Amino acid sequence: ALLTGLLRGAHERGAAVSALFPTVTAPYRACGWDVAGVMRTVDVPTVALPRHRPAAHLSVRAGTPDDMPAVVALYERLARDRRGLLTRRGDLFDPDTTADTLPFDGLTLVEDDGHLVGYASWDRGRGYGDDAVLTVHDVLATTADAARELAGVLARWHSVTPTVRLRLLDGDAVSAHLPLEAVREHEQEPWMHRPVDVTRAVAARGWPAHARGTVEFTLTDSLADWNTGTWRLAVADGAAELTRVTAEVDLHLSVRGFALLYSGASTAASVADAGLLHATGTDPRALDLLAAGGAAQLLDYF
Template sequence: MPTLIRQLEADDLAAAGELARLAFGSAPSTAPPSTDPRPGITGYGAFDPDGRLVGKAVDLHHEQWWAGRRVSASDVGGVAVLPEARGRGVALALLRELLRGARERGAAISALYPTVTGPYRRAGWEVTGALRAVDLPTVALPRHRPAPGLTVRPGGPADLGATADLYERIARHRCGLLTRRGGVFDRDQPPTALPDGVDGLTLVERDGRLVGYASWQRGRGYDQHAVLTVEEVLASTPEAARELVGVLASWQSVTPTVRLWSLGTDAVATHLPLEQVRQHEQRIWMHRPVDVVRAVRSRGWPAHVRGLVDFALTDEIAPWNSGSWRLEVDGGAAELHRIPDEPPTQLSVRGFALLYTGAADGYAVAEAGLLHCPAGTDPGALDLLGAGPRAELLDYF
């Protein structure tokens, strides 16, 4: 167990970079290590009695959209522990301190992409979704006559602001998607090039207003192994979605496969031959509350949902979340109040994550052993905690 857990400082960044290289298998860098802290990021380090860095974790100061409202998030990345220090509670100690610091700066919720789920489950996160890349045969994509009133054109760096605005219009009424504003997303100057890894940007406009876009990477070759990788494809109207799918279909003579990341249900998905989807890659993600009161108060709730439910919550890693609570939802808002008596319904923090994100209902959470109700009590009453769209992510971090 390390003797010290603290925030990383400029002098620690070289050691942190080397630890990340060893943990994640990246190639050695010939560039001098950066000593400048990045905006919107707080790094935490675990140090042994000799002052050696033996573990690290990064708090990403993201915001997520939850039904029309911005929710402050502590998304976690870059968790790594030296092999000689593994199995000694280093990661758990780091995550405990990260959550404490995230709460102090105002974060409400947290998401992460695990390489292994066990340590994060012990720290209160639970698997609540997956970011999936799928492959489709290009020849199977439908093509239609161009829709009247729409303009389809290639885009450039000057159009990235418009694509960010369209992403926000689509994302804000969903749950879990990053706002892509502030912190690491801020730019000092307007972009002069497309993002790294993006070869092209296809725009669909109506009366000069952007209604759809696709960013893509051409890849190599033009034989049976060639793949067009669509980094993002979003549309705010069915006509725009159909135009974008038609543009992707036009690649069939040189890229027999289209690979894309998409939302589970959106305008684009309704135009894809989903019966021919083959999964290329899946990256599961996990969720937990940082502060349950903020998590409930700061998100949006369906305006037509009203109700209340009492439950007792256990959270060993973030003890400020533990206790007896009453959830009240009314008219698009909700509050979590402490109550004096302990309710018979007992919920773990992992169960809270499953319900809050809409990943499971009360019956499934009870069957998983993360919710305990007395005989004759309906576990479905806790479904109130997950009212609204199921959470999803489009960004990997």
């Protein structure tokens, strides 16, 4: 009853999708959510980080609270080219950009001719022994040179903190310069996804420019009846639309299956193997169109 009321209120407010970090998955799966990704926090031995000769055209300095709007802008510049990342605007994040002090111990900025091209935000932690950890909240860059610079900045902590703890952003500029073979898993936080309104979710999602095609399917959503029905998904030119149709179709998708495909967490064949997609006399892989664009990822816990 609680989740039904939550979904109805979100729909009335105009929401398109929902995401959450579960303490237990079963009750959410029963209501249409499913695990769409894992937020990974890893430990890297500081001595394993690469040390590059600093790039002459870059400058490194300590950030101040006045730099936070530029930091948020750089994060959002990167987030636009990826899938699933939060905007970092609103009640969760606005206090970080208006406070007189930084929301973490330190902020390291990398600039190119005065323009921010990378940053790391971090907490020093305590001590100098074997259990000392430098916790890096973000380490993001928009150029390879800036990524190398940030890796070198973190490496220079090796004399006081044997471990750097950070959240990886798969395939980004910084990960390309980290010794991924040396990382050790510290924590994994699975997150779950669910559509609130499938038509809004499809229209607002963003789609690869090269993806093109149509597929018809019936969707069942016992908690959100406005999502239940037979739909045609049409994708072209970086956009998509979901429209109702009256035809008989061979693909029958549960809302959990929709969540997995929409977020790029699975393939149509795997969703069918899990019993969340039923195909009658047709290839279920036609619904891979709904997963076009790759997997979503989160960097923020909430």
